[in-house]
Amino acid sequence: MKLRMPSPVILAVILSASLGYAVDLFDTFLLPALRVPTLRDLGVPSASSLVVGTNVFNLQLFGQALGALLLWGPLADRRGRSKAMYFSIILYGLANIATAFAPSVLVFACVRFVAGVGLGGQLGAGIALISESIQNPRYRTIGTQLVGTIGMLGVVGAGVLAKSHLSWRTDFLIGGGLALLTIVFSLATRESSLYKQSAAASRSSYWTTFAYLCRPTKLLKLIACILIGSPVFFVVGLLVSGAPEFGEAMGMHTKPTSADALVWTYVSISVGNLLCGFIIPLFQSRRLAILLFHIITAVGIAILLFAHGSTPSDYYMRCALTGLGIGSWASLVTNATEQWGTNVRGLVTIAVPNFIRLCLFPISAVFLWLKPAYGFVHAAAIVGFAVIGIAIVCTLILKDGYLRTLAFDEPIVEAPLVTASVE
Numbered sequence: 320m321k322l323r324m325p326s327p328v329i330l331a332v333i334l335s336a337s338l339g340y341a342v343d344l345f346d347t348f349l350l351p352a353l354r355v356p357t358l359r360d361l362g363v364p365s366a367s368s369l370v371v372g373t374n375v376f377n378l379q380l381f382g383q384a385l386g387a388l389l390l391w392g393p394l395a396d397r398r399g400r401s402k403a404m405y406f407s408i409i410l411y412g413l414a415n416i417a418t419a420f421a422p423s424v425l426v427f428a429c430v431r432f433v434a435g436v437g438l439g440g441q442l443g444a445g446i447a448l449i450s451e452s453i454q455n456p457r458y459r460t461i462g463t464q465l466v467g468t469i470g471m472l473g474v475v476g477a478g479v480l481a482k483s484h485l486s487w488r489t490d491f492l493i494g495g496g497l498a499l500l501t502i503v504f505s506l507a508t509r510e511s512s513l514y515k516q517s518a519a520a521s522r523s524s525y526w527t528t529f530a531y532l533c534r535p536t537k538l539l540k541l542i543a544c545i546l547i548g549s550p551v552f553f554v555v556g557l558l559v560s561g562a563p564e565f566g567e568a569m570g571m572h573t574k575p576t577s578a579d580a581l582v583w584t585y586v587s588i589s590v591g592n593l594l595c596g597f598i599i600p601l602f603q604s605r606r607l608a609i610l611l612f613h614i615i616t617a618v619g620i621a622i623l624l625f626a627h628g629s630t631p632s633d634y635y636m637r638c639a640l641t642g643l644g645i646g647s648w649a650s651l652v653t654n655a656t657e658q659w660g661t662n663v664r665g666l667v668t669i670a671v672p673n674f675i676r677l678c679l680f681p682i683s684a685v686f687l688w689l690k691p692a693y694g695f696v697h698a699a700a701i702v703g704f705a706v707i708g709i710a711i712v713c714t715l716i717l718k719d720g721y722l723r724t725l726a727f728d729e730p731i732v733e734a735p736l737v738t739a740s741v742e
Contacts, residue, residue, distance in 0.1 A: 329452050331507040333462045336445025338501050339408055340470030343441045344585075345477045346415050346494045350376055350431060351560060352481035352578050353490060360487065361424045375428045380676050382435025387673040388666075391440030393525045395447065395665025401508040403665065404444035408505060411437030412498025419491040442470070442652065443669030450656045451511035451664070456721050457600045460653070464596030467649025471592065474585035478578045513726055517661035523731045528663055531731045541667065543713040544655040547609065548675035549682065550616050551645045553706045556679035557686060557699060558623060559584045559638055566634055568695035575631035583635040584642035591646010605654055605721040609647050609714050613707055616644030620703045624696050651675075657720025660729035682706060 350357075354372035363371050386407070395403035414434035421427035446463050453459040480490050523531075532541055558565065562580035566573075591612065599608045619641030626637065655671040656664055682702060689698035 328507075328509055329449075329462070331504070332445075332448055332452055332509070333465055335501070335504040335508050336404065336441075336449055337466045337469035338504055339404060339441045339445060340466050341473035341476070342408070342494070342497045342501050343411070343438055343473065344470055345473035346411055346434065346498065347379070347438055348474045348477040348581065349415075349481070349490060349494055350379060352477050352581065353487045357427070357487040358424070361421070361427060363424060371424065375424075375431055377680070378428055379431045379435035379438070380673075380679070382432040383439035384670075384673045384677050386436035386439030387443065387669045390436065391444060392666030392669040393528075395440070395444050395669055396528070396662060399510045400444045400448035400451070400514065400665055401505070401510055403440050403669065404448065404508070405502065405505045407437050407440030407444065408498055408501055409437075410434075411441075412495050412502070413437075415491050415495030415498060417495075419488040419495070439673050440669055442466075442672050444665065446649070446652045447656055447665050447668040448508065448511065448514075450653060450668075451513040451661065451725055454724075456723075460599045460605070460650070460721070461596050463649050463653040464592050464599075467592035467646075467652075468589045468596070470649075471585045471589035475582050475589075478582040478585075481578050513661060516726075517728055523662065527731060528666065531729065532663065532667070540658060540717065541671075543716045544658060544667070544671050545674045545678070546713045547654065547710050547717070548648070548651045548672070549678040549706045550613065550703075550710050551648055551651070552676055552679040553682050553703055554616065554620070554641050554645050555581075555584065557683060557702075558620070558641065562634060562638070565695060565699070566631065569629070569634075571629050571631065571634070573631055575634040579631070579635060580638045584638045587639040587642030588646045588648065591643040592649050593646075594643075595647045595650050599650065599721060603721065604719050605650055605657070606714055606717070606719040609650060609654065610711060612644050612647035612650075613711050613714065614644075616641060617704065617707045619644045620700070620707070624700050624703075654717065654720060657723050657725065658717060660727050661725065662728045662731060664725070 351372065355368055358368045358371055359365070391403045391407055394406070411434045414430055414437055417430045418427065418434065421430055445466055449462045449466065450459055453462050480493065531537060559580045560577050562575040562577050566575045595608055595612060598611065599605050602608055619637070623634075623637035623641050628634070628637070652668065652672050656668045659667045686698050686702045689701055693701065
């Protein structure tokens, strides 16, 4: 197959989605990276900092899932992927600026919830737009992997900025300014002809679409699309964010920091995204590549938890290896895009990455339940390998969408209008 260079319009879509996702992750991880100085400045005692910070971060994640399901997903399917991407960037950009002026913890938490609602739309809308704009599967893969590769560097930026001497309010202002600057690139995006052709047909109501996705076979497929990505937030949300606690449990005299672990992990995830973009066309299969990266993640988890090493540098290197395994993140989201028809693709693609993030809730709950009996390391191992096993099974359940055409709709039928006859 002869490959042609993508058009300037498609390159603009890839650039806009990539920069938007970088700012998305930058803003998302500013909160955990700046937790200590932010909450201290807002009057939270050090003893309560972790609990309050976790609750605020959970509220932000809940806002992301809520925004994806009720706002950005329906908007993407009914009004266009580019509009969902554009307005989500505006919302989280303004919310970040507002965060910098929060006078209390209550206001701070409320503004972060609003920011979460905005953050819930950008990635899925961008991946759907790129996937539908590029018909060649190889270019489609490269385009979506570039989004993940560039996007992951946003977390690195957040980690580096958090270690600077700037105040946390200035950091959030920078995040908001970067988001608003990204809007300039978003103005150049155009809807795909695939979406426009589907949009010409009658559009189903949101509740009809929701009922369709709740059918047993469709719900099973949707859950599988979500659980495939659960190892990502086991690693990031537990092993990386909990670096100081795991370092202490492993007997390290100097504990690793979460900020440094995040930087090492996300640099590695960025590299993994690039590798995945080359491996998928080589295998001619997205599913085989995802399975390979699941195996790399399992090996990384085993080495991180059980290999010898007593310094923070050892822990960071293990985080980097595990991060390489979860470098299939963009491909996981693209995989969800390829499973569904154009008339529901926006909702599903936007919802899936945000509900993958919510997998951290049951993962952390089971870990905390097992920890008293098995300890930090072994409890994490039990949960981690269980999550990997579930992800592998879900990968095998779904069809391989690499060579699949995306020019199809789901057979959603509106319920007929029933009228009472008058004798």
